[in-house]
Amino acid sequence: MTKRLRLLGTAEIRVLLGGVSRQRAYQITTRRDFPEPVATLQMGNVWLAEDVEKWIAEKRPEMD
Template sequence: MAGDDLWTTAGIAHRLAISAERARRLCARPDFPSPVQSVPYFDLWRASDVEAWLLEGQPDY
């Protein structure tokens, strides 16, 4: 589930096995990738950007 897929905070929460609230806080971090699209009520992140961020060694999510 990577590549050009777009994830909401719920998708990120699922991928990282964390709560949706924790994912929202994570997405607000300055070192987290920027969303590629914003639509009413939620943002979308490119899955490959999130995966790359994880591979860079962000252990304290």
């Protein structure tokens, strides 16, 4: 069985972070300790969902 790749854009990350503003999401996703995007598309960067979820669990435990 093939593992399905789950990707997140900034809009999905905003939701996971409790509905933060676009500006705040940009500030967070450009932090040095935030996971590196796996690709840059015309619509913007995309990240592996598991990397972002792990970061939120470690850095923002109140979001769990």
